[in-house]
Amino acid sequence: MSNAPKRYGFETLAVHAGATPDPTTGARNTPIYQTVSYVYDSADHAASLFNLQTYGFIYSRITNPTVSVLEERVAALEDGRAAVAAASGHAAQFLAFFSILEPGDSFVASQNLYGGSVTQFGHSFKRLGWNVRFVDPTDPENFRAAIGSDTKAIFIEALSNPGGVIVDVEAVAAVAHQAGIPLIVDNTLASPYLLRPFDWGADLVIHSTTKYLSGHGTSMGGIVVDSGRFDWGASDKFPGLTKPDPAYHGLAFWETFGDLGYAMKTRAVGLRDFGPAMAPMNAFLTITGIETLPLRMDRHIANAQAVAEFLTRHPAVAWVSYAGLETSPFHALARKYLPKGPGAVFTCGLKGGYDAGVKLVEACELFSHLANVGDTRSLILHPASTTHRQLTDAQRVKAGAGPDVIRLSIGIETADDLIRDLADGLAAATR
Amino acid sequence: MEPLVYPDALIRRVLHAVRTIAMVGASANWVRPSFFAMKYLQEKGYRVIPVNPQAAGQTILGETAHAGLADIPGPVDMVDVFRNSEAAGAVVDEAIRLKDAKGIAVIWMQLGVRNDEAARRAEAAGLTVVMDRCPKIEFGRLHHELSWSGVNSRVITAKRPRMMR
Numbered sequence: 001m002s003n004a005p006k007r008y009g010f011e012t013l014a015v016h017a018g019a020t021p022d023p024t025t026g027a028r029n030t031p032i033y034q035t036v037s038y039v040y041d042s043a044d045h046a047a048s049l050f051n052l053q054t055y056g057f058i059y060s061r062i063t064n065p066t067v068s069v070l071e072e073r074v075a076a077l078e079d080g081r082a083a084v085a086a087a088s089g090h091a092a093q094f095l096a097f098f099s100i101l102e103p104g105d106s107f108v109a110s111q112n113l114y115g116g117s118v119t120q121f122g123h124s125f126k127r128l129g130w131n132v133r134f135v136d137p138t139d140p141e142n143f144r145a146a147i148g149s150d151t152k153a154i155f156i157e158a159l160s161n162p163g164g165v166i167v168d169v170e171a172v173a174a175v176a177h178q179a180g181i182p183l184i185v186d187n188t189l190a191s192p193y194l195l196r197p198f199d200w201g202a203d204l205v206i207h208s209t210t211k212y213l214s215g216h217g218t219s220m221g222g223i224v225v226d227s228g229r230f231d232w233g234a235s236d237k238f239p240g241l242t243k244p245d246p247a248y249h250g251l252a253f254w255e256t257f258g259d260l261g262y263a264m265k266t267r268a269v270g271l272r273d274f275g276p277a278m279a280p281m282n283a284f285l286t287i288t289g290i291e292t293l294p295l296r297m298d299r300h301i302a303n304a305q306a307v308a309e310f311l312t313r314h315p316a317v318a319w320v321s322y323a324g325l326e327t328s329p330f331h332a333l334a335r336k337y338l339p340k341g342p343g344a345v346f347t348c349g350l351k352g353g354y355d356a357g358v359k360l361v362e363a364c365e366l367f368s369h370l371a372n373v374g375d376t377r378s379l380i381l382h383p384a385s386t387t388h389r390q391l392t393d394a395q396r397v398k399a400g401a402g403p404d405v406i407r408l409s410i411g412i413e414t415a416d417d418l419i420r421d422l423a424d425g426l427a428a429a430t431r
Numbered sequence: 432m433e434p435l436v437y438p439d440a441l442i443r444r445v446l447h448a449v450r451t452i453a454m455v456g457a458s459a460n461w462v463r464p465s466f467f468a469m470k471y472l473q474e475k476g477y478r479v480i481p482v483n484p485q486a487a488g489q490t491i492l493g494e495t496a497h498a499g500l501a502d503i504p505g506p507v508d509m510v511d512v513f514r515n516s517e518a519a520g521a522v523v524d525e526a527i528r529l530k531d532a533k534g535i536a537v538i539w540m541q542l543g544v545r546n547d548e549a550a551r552r553a554e555a556a557g558l559t560v561v562m563d564r565c566p567k568i569e570f571g572r573l574h575h576e577l578s579w580s581g582v583n584s585r586v587i588t589a590k591r592p593r594m595m596r
Binding site (some may be wrong): 006008012013016017018020021022023026028045048051052053054055056057063065067068069071072075076079080081082083084085244249250251252255256258260263264267 | 461462463464466467470471474542543565568571575576577578579580581582583584585586587588589590591592593
């Protein structure tokens with residue numbers, strides 16, 4: 001017998017990680033622990049729980065047995081140390097930054113982000129004294145140039161929504177580490193099946209689990225995963241982790257919990273004090289979704305490639321941004337970082353501009369006109385008239401959401417049916 | 432330095448066999464990591480005897496603290512070292528000297544504590560050595576309790592979990 005610890009493949013982890021049979025009943029599937037609270041064995045046990053001296057459940061705002069199965073599963077799939085789930089991807093993003101930013105601090109973010117993140121960072125975070133500087137992510141040096149003494153993190157979508165941009169994660173991680181700050185990657189659009197940012201030097205990963213992880217368009221959720229590898233104590237930049245925390249009677253999370261310190265702080269202070277906990281039912285549906293993640297992603301990618309190739313040949317289409325096409329400027333980066341395929345969300349431009357975009361989304365029968373990605377169903381959206389409408393024209397173009405842009409999230413239906421639906425819709429849009 | 436690899440079976444064997452732990456560097460301050468570990472291990476049924484010259488004679492979590500390993504009256508199965516890596520060397524040498532008198536079988540150095548030279552001396556003397564790990568974290572990890580905080584335990588099993596003690 002080998003002396004080395006057992007290692008399991010991605011597909012095995014997708015089904016098993018975090019989920020042992022229920023210790024009391026033997027139930028093999030993860031039960032939905034639809035409970036708010038948990039009894040203490042004694043006053044001393046209660047004190048140990050509240051002081052974080054023992055492991056256990058207190059209140060489902062902080063931990064819940066169904067939610068913790070999801071947390072461990074995603075931590076395992078990302079090959080991270082620990083994870084903290086939240087009610088949505090936006091909530092997870094807020095918690096991720098709350099543990100490391102002080103009022104007056106800044107971070108540098110890619111300008112190619114989901115429009116909701118651009119608004120969250122640029123407007124709502126600003127009111128907390130957290131300042132963002134957006135840069136063009138296609139040159140890693142742009143991040144270095146934007147880092148100042150108050151900068152505490154770099155944030156990117158490795159595979160961006162909706163621009164089809166792929167960021168050189170390894171190079172940006174090197175820039176972050178030279179500045180003594182962590183790289184945070186929103187890995188929603190790739191999922192850990194296609195890309196594991198920790199393998200390329202990222203320190204924290206965020207997901208909207210609402211998308212491919214849950215996979216069926218049923219459940220809101222978000223998660224923060226910590227690699228456990230960033231040395232928060234190497235500088236005085238992160239007092240929230242290294243100094244005694246007055247929100248936790250003087251506990252210093254980094255010293256007391258070591259490589260679990262970031263996750264403990266994010267849970268015991270962030271989740272506790274702001275309260276965006278994931279519902280157990282949503283965790284259950286997301287766990288079930290993850291079991292088929294590898295199977296679904298393979299089909300999503302095969303369909304996306306077929307649809308993208310069809311669109312490049314269509315006379316009403318000016319351009320297609322899918323990095324799986326050899327003509328994409330990001331094709332080389334896609335082969336390096338996403339060898340299984342660059343996801344299934346991409347954009348195309350219509351020669352007919354804004355009006356053609358509106359007509360196409362209304363003419364499709366099979367593609368659902370809605371704001372989501374990563375569903376089993378194929379989805380279509382005209383960002384300029386929906387998700388990105390609150391941005392300025394300049395911001396929209398920067399984010400890859402100009403007036404002619406159509407965003408597609410390709411589902412797992414029969415590829416020929418998707419192509420026929422788009423062909424019919426494009427015919428209607430050009431009439 | 433080579434990364435340290437300990438099979439789960441070895442950690443399980445140690446945590447199952449040990450009853451009494453001498454905790455060198457134990458603190459009476461409740462926010463110190465050693466206090467967290469001592470309290471947890473006591474709750475899991477281990478007897479933990481604090482060793483700390485500054486606290487000698489004081490009571491920590493119901494146990495009298497001693498100045499050194501030699502001052503502990505009864506037997507000790509495992510020495511858990513909450514000192515820095517360099518200071519761990521002298522603790523290990525004292526444990527080797529006392530191993531037959533006290534019945535010491537295991538040297539455990541805490542998370543962040545690693546002294547390869549001292550480990551070689553201890554192993555040559557027939558002791559089992561674990562370094563750069565925390566017995567609280569390892570006990571919690573192998574019993575799925577660490578998983579309750581969303582930690583990647585790397586334990587995969589289709590068997591119903593059972594407590595080892």
